[in-house]
Amino acid sequence: MRRSVPVFAAIAGLLVAGSIAVLTAGPAQADVQICDQYGSTTIQGRYVVQNNRWGTTAQQCINVTDTGFSITQQQGSSPTNGAPVSYPSVFAGCHYTNCSPGTNLPMQVSQISSATSSISYNFVSGATYNASYDIWLDPSPKRDGVNQMEIMIWFNRQGPIQPIGSSVGSGTVGGRTWDVWRGNNGGNNVISYLAPSPITSWNFNVLDFINDVRNRGAITNSWYLTSIQAGFEPWQGGTGLGVNSFSASVNGGGNPQPTGQPTTPPTGGPTTPPTTPPGGSNGCRVAYTANSWNNGFTASVTITNTSSSPINGWTLNYDLPSGQQATTSWNATVTQSGSTVTARNISWNGSIAPGATASFGYQGTMSGAYSSPSSFSLNGSACSRA
Structure with missing residues (x-):
C-alpha cells in the first residue's frame, strides 16, 4: 500500500488476531507473481502479501508462496541518507484500508491477553537493506493512513543505513539485547530495536x-x-531476499480499561479552554516518571483528579530545569516558552472524573545532568506530587 510519508525503516508482516492461536494448514496455493506497484494477494486465508513499491518507479517483482514471498526483481536505487525504494512485506491487520481476512485488529492494548509470532527470513549479500518487523499502534482504532506509533524490530541491517532518530542506549526485550533508537520521521513517532x-x-x-x-x-x-x-x-539491490514463513496470533480477553482511562478514540485536536478548575491545591495530584540518556529524555505524566467535582478541560503548567526542551508529545498538546511547559488536553481526554486520571507523554532534549520538574499547577491551581 502507498506510504504517505517516507520512513527509513521497514513496515513488516502483521500480527493477526482471531481467537484461534493455531490453524491447521489448508491446501497449498500456486505461486503468485506480483509486479504491480501496490499489488497484493492473500495467503493461508489470513495474511496479506504486498509488493508496496512506494519509493521508486523502477521495476520490482515478488514471488508469493503459500508461506511467504521472495523478491525476484529489484531495479530501484536510493541514496542511503534518504528513504528506501520499497517495502515488500506480509502482514495481518489493516494497512491503508487493506485488511487481512478475518483479522480482529485493531484491538485495544488493554484487551490483548496474548500476542505471539514467528518469522523466518532469507538474507542475501551485496545489497543495502534492512529486514524488519513492524508493530503499528494508534490512539484510535485506525484502519487507514499512518498510525502515530511505529515499533520497528531490525532483524538485519546491511549497508550504511540506520534507524530513524538517534540511539538512546541498549535495552533487553524478549530475552535479547538491542540497540534502541528513538525519533520521528515527520509523520509518526518511531522506536526501533536494532539487533547487534x-x-x-x-x-x-x-x-x-x-x-x-x-x-x-x-x-x-x-x-x-x-x-x-x-x-x-x-535501498540498493535485494533480489533473493525473502520471508520464508510468518505466523502470528493475537487474542483478546485481557484486562479491561482501568477506570478513568479514555475509551473514546480521538477525533481531533485540542478542545476549548478548560472551564472547571480542579478545586484548589488538594484537587489534583501529578505523577511524573522519566527515562533519560546522555542528551535526551522521555517523560510520562499522569494527572489524578482528587477533588469531588469533574474536571472538564485541563491545562497543566510546570517549569523544566535549565537545559531541557520538550519536543514530540502524545495524548496532549505540549508547548514550551522559556522554561515553562504548557500541556493541554486533546479532544478525547479532557474530562477527568473525581478519582480518575488522564495521562500524556513527551520526548525532550537536554544538556547537563537530568532532573525532574518540582511543582505543577492544573488550571491555575497547585497540585500535589505523587
Whole structure:
C-alpha cells in the first residue's frame, strides 16, 4: 500500500488476531507473481502479501508462496541518507484500508491477553537493506493512513543505513539485547530495536515490545494495535531476499480499561479552554516518571483528579530545569516558552472524573545532568506530587 510519508525503516508482516492461536494448514496455493506497484494477494486465508513499491518507479517483482514471498526483481536505487525504494512485506491487520481476512485488529492494548509470532527470513549479500518487523499502534482504532506509533524490530541491517532518530542506549526485550533508537520521521513517532547481529528466525512475544514502548511513556494501554508487518526495505539491490514463513496470533480477553482511562478514540485536536478548575491545591495530584540518556529524555505524566467535582478541560503548567526542551508529545498538546511547559488536553481526554486520571507523554532534549520538574499547577491551581 502507498506510504504517505517516507520512513527509513521497514513496515513488516502483521500480527493477526482471531481467537484461534493455531490453524491447521489448508491446501497449498500456486505461486503468485506480483509486479504491480501496490499489488497484493492473500495467503493461508489470513495474511496479506504486498509488493508496496512506494519509493521508486523502477521495476520490482515478488514471488508469493503459500508461506511467504521472495523478491525476484529489484531495479530501484536510493541514496542511503534518504528513504528506501520499497517495502515488500506480509502482514495481518489493516494497512491503508487493506485488511487481512478475518483479522480482529485493531484491538485495544488493554484487551490483548496474548500476542505471539514467528518469522523466518532469507538474507542475501551485496545489497543495502534492512529486514524488519513492524508493530503499528494508534490512539484510535485506525484502519487507514499512518498510525502515530511505529515499533520497528531490525532483524538485519546491511549497508550504511540506520534507524530513524538517534540511539538512546541498549535495552533487553524478549530475552535479547538491542540497540534502541528513538525519533520521528515527520509523520509518526518511531522506536526501533536494532539487533547487534542478524537474526534469521525467531519465535517471540510481541507484547514484550509493546510493553517496553509503553514503559518508555510513548503509548498507554488505551492505544490500539492496528497491524504488524514483516518484510524488507531495500535501498540498493535485494533480489533473493525473502520471508520464508510468518505466523502470528493475537487474542483478546485481557484486562479491561482501568477506570478513568479514555475509551473514546480521538477525533481531533485540542478542545476549548478548560472551564472547571480542579478545586484548589488538594484537587489534583501529578505523577511524573522519566527515562533519560546522555542528551535526551522521555517523560510520562499522569494527572489524578482528587477533588469531588469533574474536571472538564485541563491545562497543566510546570517549569523544566535549565537545559531541557520538550519536543514530540502524545495524548496532549505540549508547548514550551522559556522554561515553562504548557500541556493541554486533546479532544478525547479532557474530562477527568473525581478519582480518575488522564495521562500524556513527551520526548525532550537536554544538556547537563537530568532532573525532574518540582511543582505543577492544573488550571491555575497547585497540585500535589505523587
